[in-house]
Amino acid sequence: MAVLHQSEAIVLRTWPFGEADLIVALFTREQGIVRGVARHAMRSRKRFGGALEPMTEVRATWAERPRQDLVRLDLLEILWSPLREPVDYPRATALAVVAEVLEAALPDNAQEDDVYRLSLAVVKSLSGGAPYLPVTYFLLWVSRLLGWLPDLHRCSVSGQALGGSAVYFSPNSDGLFAAGARPGGSLALSAESLATILEIFRNPITAFAAEDWPRTRGVDIRRFASTVLERHLEERLLSLRTLARL
Numbered sequence: 001m002a003v004l005h006q007s008e009a010i011v012l013r014t015w016p017f018g019e020a021d022l023i024v025a026l027f028t029r030e031q032g033i034v035r036g037v038a039r040h041a042m043r044s045r046k047r048f049g050g051a052l053e054p055m056t057e058v059r060a061t062w063a064e065r066p067r068q069d070l071v072r073l074d075l076l077e078i079l080w081s082p083l084r085e086p087v088d089y090p091r092a093t094a095l096a097v098v099a100e101v102l103e104a105a106l107p108d109n110a111q112e113d114d115v116y117r118l119s120l121a122v123v124k125s126l127s128g129g130a131p132y133l134p135v136t137y138f139l140l141w142v143s144r145l146l147g148w149l150p151d152l153h154r155c156s157v158s159g160q161a162l163g164g165s166a167v168y169f170s171p172n173s174d175g176l177f178a179a180g181a182r183p184g185g186s187l188a189l190s191a192e193s194l195a196t197i198l199e200i201f202r203n204p205i206t207a208f209a210a211e212d213w214p215r216t217r218g219v220d221i222r223r224f225a226s227t228v229l230e231r232h233l234e235e236r237l238l239s240l241r242t243l244a245r246l
Contacts, residue, residue: 002063003099008079009060010119012099014052016042019056024073026060027102032110035061036071037098038182040197051076051233053083055095055123080120085127093130096239098123098138104233105146114145132222133213135243137205139225140197146230150175152197159183165191168219169224193221215246 007030014022020043026034035195040049051058082095098119107110122138143149153162156175167189168182169175177186196218200208226240 002065003186004061004074005031005071006059006061007117008116009058009076010102010116011052011054011056011058012074012103013054014038015089023070024053025103027106028117029113030111030114031048032112033103033106033108034060034062035069035108036073038073044195048073048076051078052082053081053227054099056081056083057120061086067110080124081129082123082126090131090243091126093225093239093243093246094126095123097237097242097243100237100239101139101142104235104237105142105229106184115142118145121205126208130213130215131243132133132215132218133208134205135196136213136218136222136225137200137208139222140200143225143228146202148228152176152194152230155181163191163194165234167191167194169227171227172235174231187220187223187227189220189224193218193224197221212214231241 008245009026012102013024014024017023017037020040022038022041024038038048040054042053050056056078057080059077060073062073063073064071093102096152102119107234118138118141118237122134125134150156154160155162155178156180158178160178161179168177168186169176169189170183170186172185173183179181224239230236
């Protein structure tokens with residue numbers, strides 16, 4: 001017997017399934033990542049309309065049957081859409097970063113309300129201006145909420161306090177390192193950037209709305225955060241590389 005569910009959700013991506021259907025990956029507030037079939041979505045847009053656009057917040061209704069991996073999507077009601085404003089290439093790429101990280105990092109059917117609220121705050125902050133602050137904020141916070149971020153205050157090898165000078169991180173080792181303990185092939189994170197990271201963890205994203213965040217600001221922060229994520233995911237995040245080339 002099918003069990004009906006309803007939850008707020010964020011559409012991550014869709015892909016064809018058969019001749020007329022779409023598989024939809026949803027990040028739901030109640031059950032985490034859920035994948036379901038939107039019947040006849042490619043043939044007629046009347047049923048789902050713009051609700052299938054990536055990073056749209058919806059109220060999703062679906063039916064789940066025992067021993068079936070894909071649920072049946074019955075209704076997606078739009079709560080908020082990124083298409084309310086023009087989506088240029090930088091903004092579209094930033095939205096793709098959030099979607100790719102969420103689908104890669106979150107296990108299926110695991111509730112992550114803090115990550116859900118973070119994701120929604122970030123995508124809504126992308127409504128104007130350059131995308132680099134929201135992406136930086138998201139990468140740092142999602143790493144922290146998933147428990148992957150290393151200690152930002154002490155060297156992982158020597159235990160000495162960090163701050164006041166550059167620190168180092170490595171694609172091949174967990175942690176942050178003081179200059180005298182850095183492993184080979186490590187990359188630098190400036191003292192200013194480390195202070196910015198700590199400031200980000202003390203404030204909501206709206207606190208930085210008036211600051212100027214051009215592409216050149218926080219490059220080492222995004223490299224650090226993406227290194228942490230890719231090390232744990234054991235895969236490359238292609239959308240981040242696209243953003244870095246803009």
